[in-house]
Amino acid sequence: MRAIGKSFPGVRALDGVSLTVAEGEVVALLGENGAGKSTLMNILAGVFKDYEGEIEIGGRVAHIHSPKDARRHGIAMIHQELNLVPELSIADNIFLGRERAILDRKAMEARTAELLRGLGLDLSPRRLIKQCKIAERQLIEVAKALSQNVRVLVMDEPTSALADAEVQRLYAVIRDLTGRGVAVIYISHRLEELEEIADRVVVLRDGTYVGERSEVDRDELIQMMVGRPLGEMFPRADGGGSGVELLKVEGLSVPGEPGSGRTPLREVSLSVRAGEIVGVAGLMGAGRSELLEAIFGVHRPAAGSMSLGGRPYRPRSPKGAIRRGVALVAEDRKAQSLVLGNTIAFNASLPSLGRLLRLGTVDAKREQAAVERQVNELRVKAPGTRFTVGNLSGGNQQKVVLAKWLLTSPSLILMDEPTRGIDVGAKAEIHALMSSLAAGGKGVLVASSELPELLAMCDRILVLCEGRITAEFSRGEHPTQEAILEAAMARQKVTTL
Amino acid sequence: PGPSTSADGGEKKKFVVGYSQSNNAEPYRAQLNLQLQHFMKKYPDIELLPIADAKQSSATQVSQVQNFVTQKVDALIVSPTEPAPLTAAVEQACQAKIPVIVLDRTVNTDCYTAFIGGDNVLIGKKAGEEAVKLLPDGGNVVELRGIMSNQPQIDRDKGFREAIAANPKIKIIADREGKWLKEQATPIMQQWLAQHEKIDLVYGHNDPMALGAYLAAQAAGKAEQIKFIGIDGLAIPDGGIRAVQLGQLSATFIYPTGAEEAAETVNKILHGQEVEKKQVLGTTQVTKDNAAELYKKYDLSGQG
């Protein structure tokens, strides 16, 4: 790719970026949120019709202006935002756009089963996408890319929803591909992944090429990305948690939903004290999101009780939870958190409009000021608070979600994968934010698939497996990743079926 | 319910009659329904099933007729929405040996027992003659038409134009489709008033349209200079006869419902008597002089 440039209305996303990838090579693309990584790769995958510069493949100029063009040149891409059709089956999705005129269901399903098995997924090819979990969907996207005859495979944050075990399996697949001469471009904000998989790291900043390294030196890369040195990654001093008990959950059970693949919760008990950061670990489908959602009043518990700040807490809906000062940074920002067609200000102020009222109407000035302050604090990269959220880069969207909840000044904040898709710089900021929230006497309950993050940030870590708490570690015990994983896999023979 | 025979041997049979109306929700047809029910009560051995309303849809009406045939009614009355679509259905009834009385609008077959209806060309002609009388020195006429493809619209237009040809100084300067509706007629008339210096007479294919135009003219302060002629002459508080009484319409022409004749005919047919195959009904001109009397004659609301 040579001298690639791309402008959106009001935004210069890319400017004269060049990139080369050799056969069998894994090139990692690194940069802050909004640096232009996805845009660059989208150009390669034919998402945009027009752009500046040109693309060369195998020494010849390739004119790529549509996804079909890209496919003809053997380019496949796993997009940052999941792109599956919820009402169709896994098999139909994997072969979408490449079916025979008359469907050969048998062959499609057989091939799908094979691909899924290769990724360690045990799902019926006929299952509908809407019945699959986010992590499963991400792997299905991988399977879809693999099902094609690829020369260049682009992966835009393929692991953002994956836990360790699945990530390892993905690496195996990538190594197998490069062994066969496929070029891989890999975008991730998890630096430790790059150490493991990338042959070369290319850094972008503000839509321009900054440099590249074949040795991964963490600090240097961060310096290149952010343009300034960064302090401690996990800046949490020794835990607070001496405060009074803020949230107490006792024997909480929530029925599952067979149709949607929702995990049931079984007799979960936990507590969060003011000033404490409590982590929730577990494998995919362990019920972490489910637990946070139940505390937030999304699901009706079948049994159990909760109290908040010493008073009984029985949220009938998220509205009730918010009124009691609880906030949930949900797992899927696109589906659960943002009105994509509306502005940053609209989204950020939505849950806290009640306190921005004057004479029964929304005080636009105060709203503007409050949102601007919060958005600037989180360093959202956007031309203004009236920018459409859907046009932000993934990481910046996540920051808007955080801004939205911080504006409600919650006393208990529930975070589900809060740093998914966030660049290292911003991640450090979010971590700092969590610490300062805790220091300010708030409670933080955070579910994350990144164990190092949990280990560094949390005063206590709860481990979930199949909707049950199987272990609890406190910071004093210095738990290891292995110990947590072991507890996360402490499956019980399910006798209730 | 099919024809029911009384327990002891069937010499006192109760006849069942079905009626498919093209659209209940037109005031004229509501009046017809009311009258038919009223006159049918005179014949205790005849039961009129609840009136089926085709709601202006030929397809609905065809299946209604088919329903009645399925139920083996003893006689069938149909007021067709459109002639052609109902033709086959009426033939089906005819083949099933069910006597059919076609009320108000025709069908394109001879396979029916009796036709009862008004003569729209004649009524149009009378309206035209009245216009000639009202405009002895000629003048500008505007015409509000019913739904263009409806046969009554075509006929009422035709008769009117024939009659006003008697005075070449009478000109139709504008005509538009008012779809039989009052609320359509008002804005059209408002536009005409804006466009044309002089309008002398409004001819509405039914009273509501003429009255809708009257509202517009009254608003513009021109109601006094303009004459209004309508058709239908219903004896309801909101109808044409009252409007003539109030001086809003110069004249209207009673479009006979034929309900009384239909009831009579049904009775004759069911008792094996001869009936006239084609009964064309005349019209009565409603003027200020006879309005009160006519209202009383046709009012069935029981309130005077």
Added chain:
Amino acid sequence: MTTKTAPPTPAKAPGENRLRRTFSALGAAQAYIGLVLILAVGIATKGDIFLNETNLTNAVGAFASRGILAVGVTLVILTGGIDLSVGSLLGIASMTAAMMLSKHSLEPWQIVPICMVVGAFFGFLNGAGTAWLRIQSFVMTLAMLSVVRGLDRQVSDNVSVGTQIAGPDGKLTPQAEAFQLFGTPGHNLFDRIYYPVLAFIVVCVVFHLILTKTRFGRHVYAVGGNPTAARLSGVNVTAITIAVFTLSGMLAGFAGPIDAAYSASADPQAGQSYELDAIAAAVIGGASLAGGKGTIAGTFVGALILTLLDNVLGLNAVSDNWQLVIKGLIVVVAVVLQRPDLFKFFRGGSRS
């Protein structure tokens, strides 16, 4: 829920000044191109006959009741639903008004609230069916269209009910006299203001303010834009859904007496197929049936486009058949012209 059809709105420069902000609250200048075009054609072909107070008042007045329906429908569309029952609700409200007047001699100021309650009641049922029974609003309101029309015809016995009721002295009763002010052509408030036009404008202004300035308005947009996100942000999606249908019904109830006064009678068929005009006004004004996108200002413009188009074609004595053809074509042209990305499109630009 389909951000798919919602094209990204153009980024606005951060340092916009007050004037531009006020203006942009009423939508981009381009949104008015269709309207301006029709005005231009009207003036060019008919000059003073078109451009005078009486003609414009008549034109807008004839559409006012549908325009009021369009405002209610816009609310529903913003939440991602649709309301097909407004025509029937207007019908039953106009019948209610005429009966209250003729049978019970109520004063106009008593009649209007009663009609609004009647409309709101059926609107509430629409909302309850949509939100609680989770029936697609298209089906729910189509069923309501049928049910309410049936009731309307039943209570009226299929006979239209006049509103110009004469007392024993042969003159209009005081109530009937006052009722005419609701819109019988030629009757004005304070001898100048034609009530239907005023009512339409006031409804537009009130609901414009509600949508842009209140929390309720924000919630309406949020529910239409992404119901899950709205719920997780503490929006009571069920309540908002029920509220918009109830308001839509209430507005239909409010429009009922206007329609009855306009025709000086309530017809059992009144309001039939008005829902299509109302929805068309909203959609021509830029509302997206996917929800989350649209404004009252847009709907107002859409309503004006429809009514002035009718007026211009009528004044030019275009035949009824060709009117149908031309009307369809111009609606398409107007919608294309006022697309914000039109010029980009012709520069050969983006297909999303």
Added chain:
Amino acid sequence: MTTKTAPPTPAKAPGENRLRRTFSALGAAQAYIGLVLILAVGIATKGDIFLNETNLTNAVGAFASRGILAVGVTLVILTGGIDLSVGSLLGIASMTAAMMLSKHSLEPWQIVPICMVVGAFFGFLNGAGTAWLRIQSFVMTLAMLSVVRGLDRQVSDNVSVGTQIAGPDGKLTPQAEAFQLFGTPGHNLFDRIYYPVLAFIVVCVVFHLILTKTRFGRHVYAVGGNPTAARLSGVNVTAITIAVFTLSGMLAGFAGPIDAAYSASADPQAGQSYELDAIAAAVIGGASLAGGKGTIAGTFVGALILTLLDNVLGLNAVSDNWQLVIKGLIVVVAVVLQRPDLFKFFRGGSRS
């Protein structure tokens, strides 16, 4: 519009056998509850009068042309669009058929393809406006409704054209005789089969197979379910959009001659408001106006519900005003009954 109302379908056990698969291709058993209920009421109240070949044939035959429209509309709805123009397209096709027959004495087998081309042409314009000019399909097809109706009225000069054309001998011409087989009541193919019913069923089967067994069918669902994903997977969203509108137009063209034969004439108003019936059939059958969800089997059931409901009410001589009321209520009940998560709902279950 709203994944919110789209309840998750129950998971299927992996080891389902062939029988169950065939069955589930036709939708869950529950989808038929509404229909079964109406059949039960029909049989209970009218017994043999209801449940006999003639009556059922008549009932379905009367709805057949609208049923065929519903199939086309389902295709459009599946892609997330809507087609309001089908009634007008049916109208112009039926006029075309009658004119071809009366003016040019064409044979029926020549007339049908011509009508289909006419319908497809206007359908193509709908698709082009939606896909290329990116006009919301509601507006585009509403405009087309108006344009085509105007043309229909213009070419026919507002006069209906009969199809029972007598030759010089006073008997029907052979072409007119043959044309009656398309659906004039009392005329059957091979003396047994009523063509409209046959045509409706064949259209349903063909499009059921197209949607479930072909690439095109998958792409239709993909475009409606997630247009971005479809585009990124190399689906030609533009082409699919244009194709479904064209097919919908083509089917309306196919239904035209049936309607003309059924009425033994082409009325310039023919097909008016059929679009609402067609859309209602699709939506009652479970299609989601948000796109991506729906089946032809569902639409077929929806059409049967509508037509048999009419039939049962008619046979029971329910007064027409009450018919409107009852029809609306039963449609709501039928839709609620056939919701897959109904029983869960009543177990007091999840509100999503």
